[in-house]
Every structure is written in C-alpha cells, then in structure tokens.
Amino acid sequence: xxxxxxxxxxxxxxxxxxxxxxxxxxxxxxxxxxxxxxxxxxxxxxxxxxxxxxxxxxxxxxxxxxxxxxxxxxxxxxxxxxxxxxxxxxxxxxxxxxxxxxxxxxxxxxxxxxxxxxxxxxxxxxxxxxxxxxxxxxxxxxxxxxxxxxxxxxxxxxxxxxxxxxxxxxxxxxxxxxxxxxxxxxxxxxxxxxxxxxxxxxxxxxxxxxxxxxxxxxxxxxxxxxxxxxxxxxxxxxxxxxxxxxxxxxxxxxxxxxxxxxxxxxxxxxxxxxxxxxxxxxxxxxxxxxxxxxxxxxxxxxxxxxxxxxxxxxxxxxxxxxxxxxxxxxxxxxxxxxxxxxxxxxxxxxxxxxxxxxxxxxxxxxxxxxxxxxxxxxxxxxxxxxxxxxxxxxxxxxxxxxxxxxxxxxxxxxxxxxxxxxxxxxxxxxxxxxxxxxxxxxxxxxxxxxxxxxxxxxxxxxxxxxxxxxxxxxxxxxxxxxxxxxxxxxxxxxxxxxxxxxxxxxxxxxxxxxxxxxxxxxxxxxxxxxxxxxxxxxxxxxxxxxxxxxxxxxxxxxxxxxxxxxxxxxxxxxxxxxxxxxxxxxxxxxxxxxxxxxxxxxxxxxxxxxxxxxxxxxxxxxxxxxxxxxxxxxxxxxxx
Amino acid sequence: xxxxxxxxxxxxxxxxxxxxxxxxxxxxxxxxxxxxxxxxxxxxxxxxxxxxxxxxxxxxxxxxxxxxxxxxxxxxxxxxxxxxxxxxxxxxxxxxxxxxxxxxxxxxxxxxxxxxxxxxxxxxxxxxxxxxxxxxxxxxxxxxxxxxxxxxxxxxxxxxxxxxxxxxxxxxxxxxxxxxxxxxxxxxxxxxxxxxxxxxxxxxxxxxxxxxxxxxxxxxxxxxxxxxxxxxxxxxxxxxxxxxxxxxxxxxxxxxxxxxxxxxxxxxxxxxxxxxxxxxxxxxxxxxxxxxxxxxxxxxxxxxxxxxxxxxxxxxxxxxxxxxx
Numbered sequence: 009x010x011x012x013x014x015x016x017x018x019x020x021x022x023x024x025x026x027x028x029x030x031x032x033x034x035x036x037x038x039x040x041x042x043x044x045x046x047x048x049x050x051x052x053x054x055x056x057x058x059x060x061x062x063x064x065x066x067x068x069x070x071x072x073x074x075x076x077x078x079x080x081x082x083x084x085x086x087x088x089x090x091x092x093x094x095x096x097x098x099x100x101x102x103x104x105x106x107x108x109x110x111x112x113x114x115x116x117x118x119x120x121x122x123x124x125x126x127x128x129x130x131x132x133x134x135x136x137x138x139x140x141x142x143x144x145x146x147x148x149x150x151x152x153x154x155x156x157x158x159x160x161x162x163x164x165x166x167x168x169x170x171x172x173x174x175x176x177x178x179x180x181x182x183x184x185x186x187x188x189x190x191x192x193x194x195x196x197x198x199x200x201x202x203x204x205x206x207x208x209x210x211x212x213x214x215x216x217x218x219x220x221x222x223x224x225x226x227x228x229x230x231x232x233x234x235x236x237x238x239x240x241x242x243x244x245x246x247x248x249x250x251x252x253x254x255x256x257x258x259x260x261x262x263x264x265x266x267x268x269x270x271x272x273x274x275x276x277x278x279x280x281x282x283x284x285x286x287x288x289x290x291x292x293x294x295x296x297x298x299x300x301x302x303x304x305x306x307x308x309x310x311x312x313x314x315x316x317x318x319x320x321x322x323x324x325x326x327x328x329x330x331x332x333x334x335x336x337x338x339x340x341x342x343x344x345x346x347x348x349x350x351x352x353x354x355x356x357x358x359x360x361x362x363x364x365x366x367x368x369x370x371x372x373x374x375x376x377x378x379x380x381x382x383x384x385x386x387x388x389x390x391x392x393x394x395x396x397x398x399x400x401x402x403x404x405x406x407x408x409x410x411x412x413x414x415x416x417x418x419x420x421x422x423x424x425x426x427x428x429x430x431x432x433x434x435x436x437x438x439x440x441x442x443x444x445x446x447x448x449x450x451x452x453x454x455x456x457x458x459x460x461x462x463x464x465x466x467x468x469x470x471x472x473x474x475x476x477x478x479x480x481x482x483x484x485x486x487x488x489x490x491x492x493x494x495x496x497x498x499x500x501x502x503x504x505x506x507x508x509x510x511x512x513x514x515x516x517x518x519x520x521x522x523x524x525x526x527x528x529x530x531x532x533x534x535x536x537x538x539x540x541x542x543x544x545x546x547x548x549x550x551x552x553x554x555x556x557x558x559x560x561x562x563x564x565x566x567x568x569x570x571x572x573x574x575x576x577x578x579x580x581x582x583x584x585x586x587x588x589x590x591x592x593x594x595x596x597x598x599x600x601x602x603x604x605x606x607x608x609x610x611x612x613x614x615x616x617x618x619x620x621x622x623x624x625x626x627x628x629x630x631x632x633x634x635x636x637x638x639x640x641x642x643x644x645x646x647x648x
Numbered sequence: 649x650x651x652x653x654x655x656x657x658x659x660x661x662x663x664x665x666x667x668x669x670x671x672x673x674x675x676x677x678x679x680x681x682x683x684x685x686x687x688x689x690x691x692x693x694x695x696x697x698x699x700x701x702x703x704x705x706x707x708x709x710x711x712x713x714x715x716x717x718x719x720x721x722x723x724x725x726x727x728x729x730x731x732x733x734x735x736x737x738x739x740x741x742x743x744x745x746x747x748x749x750x751x752x753x754x755x756x757x758x759x760x761x762x763x764x765x766x767x768x769x770x771x772x773x774x775x776x777x778x779x780x781x782x783x784x785x786x787x788x789x790x791x792x793x794x795x796x797x798x799x800x801x802x803x804x805x806x807x808x809x810x811x812x813x814x815x816x817x818x819x820x821x822x823x824x825x826x827x828x829x830x831x832x833x834x835x836x837x838x839x840x841x842x843x844x845x846x847x848x849x850x851x852x853x854x855x856x857x858x859x860x861x862x863x864x865x866x867x868x869x870x871x872x873x874x875x876x877x878x879x880x881x882x883x884x885x886x887x888x889x890x891x892x893x894x895x896x897x898x899x900x901x902x903x904x905x906x907x908x909x910x911x912x913x914x915x916x917x918x919x920x921x922x923x924x925x926x927x928x929x930x931x932x933x934x935x936x937x938x939x940x941x942x943x944x945x946x947x948x949x950x951x952x953x954x955x956x957x958x959x960x961x962x963x964x965x966x967x968x969x970x971x972x973x
Contacts, residue, residue, distance in 0.1 A: 036695060036697040036698070036762060037697075037872075038867055038870070038871060038872070038893055038895060038896065039697075039790050039865075039892075039893045039895075040697045040700075040893075040908075040909055041697075041895055045872045045875055045895045045896060045898070045899040046872070046876070046899065047898060047899055047900070048875060048876045048879040048880060048899045048900045049879055049880075049883055049899070049900030049945075049947075049948050051947065053880070053883070054883075054947060054948065054951035055951050056951070057950035057951050057953065058953070059950075059953070060950065069884070069886075070884045070885075071884075071885070071886075146884065173880075174876070174880050176876055176877045176880070177877060177880050177881060177884070179848065179877075202877075206872075206873035206876075241876075421955035474953050477805070477806070477807035478805070478807060478953050478954065479807070481953070524886075527856045527857065527885060527887075564856075610849045648848075648849050
C-alpha cells in the first residue's frame with residue numbers, strides 16, 4: 009500500500025512538473041517551434057476546393073445539415089442534384105444517383121472517415137445499418153459522377169464521402185427526443201469529453217428509435233444503436249482515430265403489394281438485423297507537408313430472416329450475412345510548386361452467406377487489391393491538369409483499369425471551368441456472380457458465373473463560380489455517360505440468367521447554387537435534368553427521373569429562433585425490380601421552426617417543430633407506400 | 649583697438665583649435681574607452697529558444713568592437729551581480745524573470761525580449777504605458793502591430809469587415825490599438841473577453857458572429873491544447889483565423905504576419921547599437937516587431953474559397969505601406 013501511495017505521489021509530482029514546465033516554455037514553443045502544435049486542419053479535415061476539384065462536388069456542411077431539419081441521414085441527400093431517395097418496403101432507405109437502379113443501388117460508393125461501407129451482400133450501402141448518427145456528421149461531400157480512379161471499383165456513378173465530427177468538437181452532454189404523429193419516436197444521448205492532458209478525446213452516442221412507417225404496408229421498424237469515436241494525438245505529427253459502432257434492429261417486411269399472390273411466398277414477418285463496425289485510422293504528417301493516411305476497417309452484417317412458407321410448408325431462409333475487411337493507404341506529397349502527387353494502395357476481403365440466393369450453405373469470398381495514383385500539375389498560371397488511374401486486381405473478374413483526366417481552367421479567382429473524361433467500373437457482387445436461386449425446387453435465377461464488370465465512360469464539362477464576395481457559389485455540369493455491360497439484375501421477374509447484356513447512354517445537366525450572405529442565412533438550390541438515349545431495355549429509361557429539384561431557405565435569428573423551409577421535387581420514375589411500380593411525381597414541402605434557449609453554466613434547450621407536407625401521392629417504390637404528411641417535435645438538451 | 653580685438657579672437661580661435669586637436673588626438677588613441685557598451689544578457693540556459701536567441705544576438709553584437717557582453721544565467725540572477733559594475737544595458741530573454749529584473753532597479757536601459765504583452769502584463773500590469781514607473785524598461789514583444797494585422801486582413805479579402813478578437817484581461821490593451829486603426833479602415837472589431845477555462849464554450853458563437861477571427865498573442869487562449877477545438881469549430885462555420893506564429897498557421901490558421909528569431913535579433917541589435925535615446929521611442933514601453941514575413945496556409949484558404957496574393961506580394965505591400973507611414 010505504501011508503495012502504491014509513493015508511486016502515485018511520484019507520478020503526481022511528475023505530472024505537475026511537466027505541466028509547469030510547459031507553462032514556462034509555452035509562449036516560446038508556440039512562437040518558434042517548428043511543430044509543437046499538431047496540424048488540426050489537415051487534408052482529411054478540409055473540404056475540397058470546388059474550383060480545383062477534378063469532379064463536381066456538392067458539400068453539405070454542418071450549417072446546411074442543421075438548417076435542413078432532416079430527420080434521417082438520407083433526407084440530407086435530397087439536396088444533391090440528381091439524387092433519388094426512397095424507402096423500399098417503407099423501412100429500407102434507398103439512395104441512388106442518376107437512376108439505372110433497383111432498390112439496391114450499386115453505383116454509389118459510400119465512405120465514412122475514409123473507409124468504404126459498401127456492402128458485399130447486396131452491393132451498395134445498407135443505409136438502415138449505417139455506423140454513424142446524423143448528430144455526429146460534420147460534413148458530407150458528394151462527388152457527382154464516376155470516380156473509380158480515386159475510390160475504386162464501386163464508385164461507378166458517384167461517391168458519398170461522410171466525415172464525422174472530431175470528438176473534441178462538441179464536448180459535454182447532448183440528449184434529445186423526437187416524435188411524430190405517426191407513432192415514430194427516437195431517443196438520443198451523446199457524451200463527449202477531452203482528457204486533462206488534451207491528447208485524448210472521445211465521444212459516445214446512443215440512440216433508440218421505432219416507427220410504424222406507411223399506414224398501408226407492414227413496415228414497422230425499431231433500432232438500437234451505439235457509435236463512438238476516439239481521437240488520440242500521438243505527438244505533433246501523428247493522430248489515431250478509432251470508430252466503433254454496433255446496431256441491433258428489427259425490420260418488419262412483406263411483399264409490398266398486400267393484394268398480390270406473392271404475399272404467400274413473402275409474408276409479413278420480422279427481419280432481425282445487426283451490424284458491427286470498427287475502424288482505425290492513422291494520420292501522419294511529415295515536416296515537409298507530406299500526408300500519409302492509413303485505414304483498417306472491419307464490417308459485419310447479419311440479417312436473420314427465416315420463415316415457414318404457408319403454401320408448401322417449406323422453410324425459406326432469406327438470411328444474409330456478410331463480413332468485409334478493408335485496408336487502404338494513401339500518401340500525398342508535393343513534388344514541387346507545380347506538381348502534387350497522391351498515390352495509394354488497398355486491399356478488400358469480403359465474404360457473404362446467402363443460402364437462398366446462392367443455393368448453398370457455404371460462404372463465398374473474394375479478395376481485391378488495388379493501387380491508384382493521381383498527379384495534379386499546374387501550368388501557365390491558370391491551368392490544373394489532374395491525371396490519375398486505378399488498377400484493381402479482383403480474384404473473380406481479373407484486372408481492370410480506371411483512368412481519369414481532368415483539365416481545370418481557373419480564369420480568375422471567381423470563375424473556373426473543367427473538362428473531365430473518365431472510365432469507371434462496377435465489379436459484380438458475390439451475390440450476382442454466384443446467383444443460383446431456386447424456389448420449391450424450380451430454378452428462378454442464375455448467373456453465367458463469369459460476369460464482367462459494368463463500365464461507364466463519362467465526359468463532363470463544368471463551370472464553378474464564386475460571386476458577391478464569395479457568398480454565392482454556383483456550379484453547372486453537363487455530362488454524357490455511356491454505360492456498357494450492365495447486368496440485367498432487377499429488371500423483372502422474368503430475368504432467368506444474369507448477364508452483362510444491357511447498355512444505356514445518359515446525358516443531361518446539373519445546376520447548384522449556394523448563397524450565404526452571412527452566418528444567419530442560407531439559400532441552397534439544386535436542379536438536375538437527365539435523359540436516357542439508346543438504352544437496351546425500356547425499363548432503364550424509366551428508372552431515371554427527368555427532373556429533380558430541391559430548394560432550401562433557412563435563417564438563424566439572433567435571439568435563438570431558427571426557421572427553414574425546403575421544397576423537393578422529383579419527376580416520375582420507376583425503380584428497376586419486379587416489385588417496384590411506376591412512381592408519379594414526388595413533391596414535398598418541409599417547414600421547420602425552433603428556438604434554442606440558453607441557460608447558465610453553458611446549458612441550452614432547443615425545441616423544434618418540423619412539418620413534412622406531402623403535396624402529391626409521393627409513391628415510394630411501391631403503390632401502397634404513399635407518403636403521409638408528418639409533424640415532428642424534437643426537444644434537445646445540451647450541457648457543456 | 650581693432651587690431652587688439654582681432655588678436656584676441658585670433659588667440660581664442662587658436663586656443664579652441666588646439667583644444668579640439670588635443671581632444672581628437674585623445675579620441676583617436678582611445679576610441680573604445682569613449683564609446684564602449686557593457687550589455688548584460690539574462691537568459692534561461694534550459695530553453696533552446698532563448699539559447700538560440702542569445703547565440704544569434706552574440707553573433708550580431710560581435711560586429712561592434714565597442715560592445716562588451718556579459719551573460720547571466722537565470723538561475724544565477726541576483727541583485728549583487730550588478731553592484732559596483734558598469735552596465736550600459738540589460739537584455740532579459742527570460743520572461744519569467746521580468747519581475748526580478750524590474751526589482752533590480754538598476755536605472756539602466758533594460759530590454760525584455762521574447763515575451764508577449766499578455767505575459768509581460770502579469771509582471772508589469774501598467775503596460776503598455778509605464779513610462780513613469782518603468783522609464784528605463786522596454787518590452788520587445790512578439791505581438792504584431794495592430795495596423796499590420798488589420799491591413800493583412802484587408803489584403804486577404806475586402807469582405808472581412810467584422811473581426812472577432814478574443815482577449816483575456818492581460819491581452820485586453822490590444823483592443824485600444826485595434827479599435828483606433830479599425831475606425832480608419834472601416835472595419836468593426838468585436839471583442840470577447842474571457843478566460844482560458846471558458847473559451848471552449850464561446851468559440852462556437854464567436855465563429856458564427858465574425859467574418860474572421862484575429863488571434864491575439866495570448867497563450868492563455870491559443871495554445872496547443874485549445875487550438876484543435878478552436879480551429880475545428882471556426883472552420884465548421886467557415887470563419888478563418890489569422891494566426892500569430894508559423895506553427896499556428898500550419899495547424900490551420902489561414903495566414904498571419906510572423907517574426908522569426910533572426911528578425912527579432914536583428915531588430916534588437918539595431919536598438920542596442922542605436923545612439924537614439926531610449927526615452928524617444930514611441931508606443932510607450934512597447935517595441936513591436938519591425939521585421940516580419942507573411943505565412944499562409946493555402947490549403948485552408950482554398951477549401952474556404954479564399955484566394956489572395958502570394959506571401960511575398962503581401963509582405964511587399966505591407967512593408968511599403970509601413971514605410972510610407
């Protein structure tokens with residue numbers, strides 16, 4: 009005991025001495041040391057400069073997130089031109105870009121803090137089990153257009169890059185409760201803190217929600233979720249970041265048309281889904297401004313769905329389980345004043361268990377290795393040339409190559425023009441490659457077994473302008489995409505063999521405006537026009553809405569009041585997939601109003617009312633899933 | 649009579665001329681004895697920065713043969729050291745000894761270097777104006793002059809009109825100068841007085857209320873512990889920060905004027921070897937850095953869509969403006 013006391017005393021003395029020594033040296037260290045202070049706003053924390061980016065990027069920052077009044081993450085993406093947002097079976101969020109997709113959009117890569125959350129189970133992202141919470145998002149950058157050259161094989165149509173807030177950014181306690189008039193409830197609790205030596209900061213978030221979804225289809229949903237982030241400063245040049253998440257949910261499901269005979273094979277039942285996610289990121293900065301980022305992530309999903317089919321009394325096992333390990337390494341360095349190089353490598357190992365679709369109790373696995381590089385060259389004072397490529401070696405489909413060339417012309421600090429040519433590809437999922445589905449002994453669907461990647465060749469011309477002393481940003485993009493080798497997955501129930509037989513050519517324009525005259529007011533407007541030409545299947549054309557529009561106006565008043573209104577419009581479309589019906593236009597008007605009241609000791613309460621007014625039937629993939637007008641009330645308490 | 653007067657003038661003139669010749673001869677023979685300086689430099693030998701400063705200062709002073717230097721370690725400082733010794737100037741590099749050096753009451757010009765106004769005010773609360781109580785003391789502070797900082801902000805972007813400044817009670821005197829110059833330049837200074845414990849709760853509102861934040865050299869507010877949250881929060885609201893050191897700017901401030909050790913040494917050397925009396929210096933007891941560079945973080949600037957001239961051009965414009973003043 010004496011030894012413990014003496015050791016503790018010694019440690020205390022050392023701690024006091026070290027802090028005292030820092031206090032004396034503090035001024036000089038701050039002024040003259042080459043690197044006492046770690047680089048806080050490193051490349052990974054900064055949003056891309058839109059005038060110099062090699063692609064069109066929509067930035068949904070913290071202010072826009074707050075102003076939007078969004079009640080779920082996918083609602084934020086309605087602000088992006090060209091995005092389609094829906095909910096399959098009422099509780100399975102769908103996020104697609106420029107159509108050509110079923111309820112499992114496979115062309116959009118989603119990255120969280122540098123790690124992909126692309127699901128090998130269905131291809132695409134399982135938004136209902138995303139390992140983050142809306143309150144913890146710092147920024148979302150949506151790269152609109154193919155970007156395999158930087159993000160790999162599944163950045164086929166676009167990339168959604170989500171950055172969570174640093175754990176030190178919002179210290180203290182935040183708790184909220186939200187409910188709507190459709191019996192949906194959500195409770196949220198978050199605690200964040202920084203340790204005394206300021207080197208370790210952590211955040212823990214817990215949420216529990218349940219909702220009943222659309223009134224005419226069985227789509228009840230409940231979820232318990234835990235996420236955490238730990239940031240550790242290791243010296244001046246290195247930071248470590250840990251992300252952990254666990255989700256347990258129950259999703260009610262049934263064939264979406266209750267009047268259809270298919271309900272016998274796809275009856276009402278609960279699907280239990282759980283997900284675990286872990287990620288470690290190491291960021292290293294050298295004294296000569298080189299950046300090295302290394303990520304390692306693990307993602308496991310388990311969806312249990314086994315039921316007795318009443319007609320034949322046989323068991324149908326729609327269980328799906330997937331595991332993927334993802335490693336990536338990226339090095340950014342300045343070669344000289346005119347040239348900058350980014351290069352890296354990565355490896356993905358994935359496995360899936362899909363007894364029904366693949367007709368096997370075995371797990372199927374795949375491994376992909378990739379390397380990529382991009383050189384940014386500045387010349388003649390106004391031009392930036394980005395030349396990059398990715399090479400991916402896939403155990404199942406071989407080696408594939410994705411190049412990109414972009415020329416930016418910065419005519420002045422207010423105007424920039426861009427021309428991009430790129431080729432991207434989407435690797436067939438394990439489910440597609442090994443498809444071998446039987447029902448009651450009869451073959452339903454299979455695959456050729458040697459599916460090739462889908463490819464897209466894209467040409468874009470764009471303009472980005474900043475006006476009115478940088479308070480107004482405008483972005484215009486014209487695009488022409490040629491898709492080849494599209495897998496005929498999800499077109500209709502009559503598809504017997506999956507094969508790369510489809511093609512399409514889409515072209516159109518996207519326009520985005522962001523106006524922030526001050527810190528109080530935001531105007532954001534986005535519009536996309538997309539049309540399909542030379543499609544091989546008529547359904548492909550109808551899967552892309554011709555017009556897509558969003559408008560947001562928000563204001564933060566000085567006395568704590570805040571208000572916003574949004575309008576969303578999507579013209580008629582029909583998702584691919586047998587169960588998805590033609591949707592008429594989608595029109596929704598959102599209004600939010602709230603007040604934040606501050607109290608002593610850095611406490612506050614924010615009470616907010618959100619109205620989602622459906623202005624049309626707003627069919628959501630299925631004809632019985634029609635949007636209701638909803639009123640949300642949310643109360644949030646913050647103590648710092 | 650006229651001849652007598654002229655003879656007297658002639659004799660007087662001769663006498664004066666002889667006197668001058670004699671004096672010149674003496675001066676020619678003994679120049680060192682007439683113009684010698686004895687400078688005592690106090691420094692903390694444990695501090696690598698003070699050691700670097702000292703070495704650089706000695707190198708500069710060695711060019712003057714009339715200057716003798718006596719180096720005193722902080723640990724050895726006592727009043728007895730200066731008794732019965734001829735000292736012309738004291739240079740104190742250890743800001744923690746300002747109080748002790750003042751207490752020596754040596755009545756010789758004393759320059760305190762490598763300190764900020766906020767740090768120095770802990771020991772000399774009368775600063776910046778202590779000409780009555782500390783007439784011989786001058787503080788070569790690390791803080792950049794207000795005019796230079798505000799001009800830099802204007803050169804970066806004309807849209808930065810509302811400038812947020814966070815101070816503690818020790819750095820509050822900066823506000824007066826800032827407000828004087830901001831009125832001329834039609835800028836608005838909004839000050840936030842706080843302490844180190846509460847800054848993290850206020851940075852959110854300050855960032856929202858300001859077009860840009862001008863960081864004052866007060867390590868109670870800006871230090872390696874507080875900077876991460878301050879930079880992240882201000883960036884979240886797209887409010888850049890003007891930093892005051894290379895490390896700060898590299899961490900995420902958008903730009904700043906910075907004086908290196910060498911530049912500070914050069915300025916101090918000029919002061920020490922100057923024949924201008926101490927009492928004629930402006931700015932009260934403060935001496936602001938004369939030589940500086942502009943350093944910018946172009947990555948942060950670009951991500952905020954802020955484009956401005958090169959660091960070299962900014963420095964040139966600032967220097968030209970100051971030389972005209």
